[in-house]
Each structure stands twice: as C-alpha cells, then as structure tokens.
Amino acid sequence: MSVAKRDLENRKVTTHRLIEMKRRGEKISMLTAYDYSMARIIDEAGMDVILVGDSASNVMAGNVTTLPITLDQMIYHGKSVMKAVKRALVAVDLPFGSYQGNSKEAVASAIRVMKETHADCLKLEGGEEIRDSIVRILSAGIPVMGHLGLTPQSINKFGTYTVRAKEEAEAEKLLSDAHMLEEIGCFGVVLEKIPAALAAQVASELTIPVIGIGAGGGVDGQVLVMHDMLGLTQGFSPRFLRRYADLENIITGAVQAYIEDVKTLDFPNEKEQY
Numbered sequence: 001m002s003v004a005k006r007d008l009e010n011r012k013v014t015t016h017r018l019i020e021m022k023r024r025g026e027k028i029s030m031l032t033a034y035d036y037s038m039a040r041i042i043d044e045a046g047m048d049v050i051l052v053g054d055s056a057s058n059v060m061a062g063n064v065t066t067l068p069i070t071l072d073q074m075i076y077h078g079k080s081v082m083k084a085v086k087r088a089l090v091a092v093d094l095p096f097g098s099y100q101g102n103s104k105e106a107v108a109s110a111i112r113v114m115k116e117t118h119a120d121c122l123k124l125e126g127g128e129e130i131r132d133s134i135v136r137i138l139s140a141g142i143p144v145m146g147h148l149g150l151t152p153q154s155i156n157k158f159g160t161y162t163v164r165a166k167e168e169a170e171a172e173k174l175l176s177d178a179h180m181l182e183e184i185g186c187f188g189v190v191l192e193k194i195p196a197a198l199a200a201q202v203a204s205e206l207t208i209p210v211i212g213i214g215a216g217g218g219v220d221g222q223v224l225v226m227h228d229m230l231g232l233t234q235g236f237s238p239r240f241l242r243r244y245a246d247l248e249n250i251i252t253g254a255v256q257a258y259i260e261d262v263k264t265l266d267f268p269n270e271k272e273q274y
Contacts, residue, residue: 013048013089015121015143015187021048021220022209028221030211031229034060034077038226040084047088049211051123051223052078054093054153059227066152067096071109078117091145092119096153099124099133106133110142123190125151127177131184138185146181148174149215150193163214165194178202178210190223191215193240214240 011017021028030049033039034056042050056077057069071094078092092113099106110122121143124134134144149164158164165171174194181189188209191199196216203210203219212219224241227233231246261267 010087012087015089018048018089018188018209019207022207028209028211030221030223032056032223032226033081034226036080036084039081042226043085043088048221049223050081050085050088050090052081052090052092052117052119053123053225054095055225057095059225059233065155067155069095071095071098071112075113075116078113078119082118089121090119091121091123092117093123093125099137100126100130100153103132103136106130107136107140110137111140114142121145121187123147125153127173128180131180134181134186135184144186145211146178146186146189147192148177148181148189148194149191149199152192161193163193163195165198171195171198174198175202175205178206182206182208191219193238214238 018028028048029046030051031042031047032051032053032055033042034052039050052074054066054069054074056073057063057066060077061069061073063069074092074095078090082090094106094109094113098109113119113122122137123145124130124137125147127146127148134146137144150158150161152161155161165174171194174191175198178189178191186208188211189202189206190211190213191202192212193214196218199210199212199215200218209220211221211223213223225233228236228241229244231243231248232251234248258267
C-alpha cells in the first residue's frame with residue numbers, strides 16, 4: 001500500500017468524509033462501543049463509525065429496554081470511548097427523556113454531551129415529532145444523525161420489536177421523515193428493522209448516508225451492536241444478526257480453566273512468581 005493511500009485510510013473520519021464515501025459508493029462500517037478497551041480495539045481495526053449507543057442500557061447495565069439509561073451514564077460511556085479513539089467518527093445517542101418534547105432541554109443535553117465527552121456528533125431517534133429539538137441542536141453547530149424505523153426508545157408505544165413500516169401509511173411517513181431530516185441538516189440517518197426495499201429507496205433518494213440495521217443491503221452502510229456480533233449475547237438472535245465470534249463460550253472456557261488452575265495449584269507456577 002502506498003504511503004498516500006495509507007494516510008488517506010488512517011485520516012480522521014468526519015461527517016463530510018462519510019458523505020464522500022456515499023458519493024463514491026464505499027460502504028460505511030459502524031459498530032457500538034461503550035468502554036475504553038473495546039473502543040481502542042475497534043478503532044485500531046479500522047471501523048469508520050463508533051456508536052456509543054443507548055443499547056449500553058441493555059448490554060452494560062442489564063436493563064430490559066434502553067429507557068432507563070441516563071444522560072450522565074451516556075456521558076460516562078462517551079468519555080471512556082473518546083479516550084481510546086483516534087480514527088473513527090464517534091456518535092453518542094441522546095437517551096430517552098433528554099430531548100423529546102422540549103427543544104430547550106434538548107439543546108442543553110446535546111451541549112453537555114459534546115462538551116463533556118468530546119464526541120464528534122449525536123444520534124437522535126424520531127422524525128417530525130422531534131423536528132424542533134433537532135433544529136435547535138443543529139443551530140448550536142452540533143452534527144446530528146437521525147434514526148427512523150424501529151426506534152427502541154419508543155418501544156412502549158409500539159409494544160413490539162417487530163419490523164416497522166410494512167404498511168403503506170407508515171412507510172410513507174418514514175420516507176417523508178427521512179427527507180425532512182436531510183432537509184433540516186442531519187448528516188446521516190440510521191434505519192432500523194424495516195423492509196429492505198423501503199430502505200434501499202430511502203438511500204437512493206437521499207444524498208446523505210443511510211446506515212442500516214436489519215434494513216437489507218441496499219443502504220450505504222451497516223451497524224450492529226458489538227456484544228451481539230461478538231457472540232456475547234447468545235439469547236438475542238434476530239434475522240439480521242451475523243455473529244462473527246463466539247466470545248461467550250471462549251470466555252467461559254478461559255474462566256473455567258483459570259478456576260481449575262487456581263484450585264489445583266497449577267497457577268501461579270514458579271515462572272509466574274517474583
């Protein structure tokens with residue numbers, strides 16, 4: 001690889017660079033991270049975007065939904081990730097209750113996250129119903145990525161994690177919301193668990209990147225939850241999830257071997273002492 005090409009690949013990913021990637025047809029890779037150690041590994045592996053997702057509520061705190069996680073907790077995770085990342089664009093989710101229904105509170109929440117974590121941008125769930133909050137955050141100079149389709153913060157309204165926008169009316173609203181997000185200034189949109197054909201249509205009509213999770217291959221990039229793709233959450237198996245490792249069993253085996261070695265006095269041996 002030439003020095004110029006290596007420097008190009010290693011340069012910091014920005015919102016503008018993501019738009020460039022879409023224009024030239026280069027797919028965007030995106031994965032969640034919530035702590036320093038995993039963020040460092042993911043960033044050094046070459047990830048384009050790291051999402052400090054409110055899914056931390058599930059995989060880090062053990063909650064059933066994303067609703068309980070607080071703004072302070074998201075800031076903690078965001079700060080931890082940002083200390084490790086050098087290349088990837090880092091987006092932080094604004095958590096439930098920190099921006100819905102009150103645009104003044106929304107911009108205050110957004111400013112806190114940006115000032116305290118040093119993240120690159122934020123992600124917010126929703127369309128027309130949170131337009132005022134997004135506009136106010138954008139007016140403060142903070143980049144925003146939208147999120148449409150299955151929006152986990154609204155799970156109590158939906159009552160199910162089933163595929164969204166299968167019916168014509170909901171599909172039309174999603175398409176309208178996607179255009180609205182682009183028009184008011186969002187730099188990208190995540191589409192979660194919607195029909196592949198609809199997601200491909202959104203990606204083709206928007207000039208900003210469209211990242212999918214359970215939205216087929218016709219979008220501009222893909223995002224998964226890190227714990228899911230590494231096999232740390234064996235009880236969660238939606239159709240869209242591909243597991244790239246089986247870390248639950250690997251870690252279990254390592255821990256059991258350690259326990260055995262401690263109990264049989266095999267660890268530590270003479271070389272492992274001072």
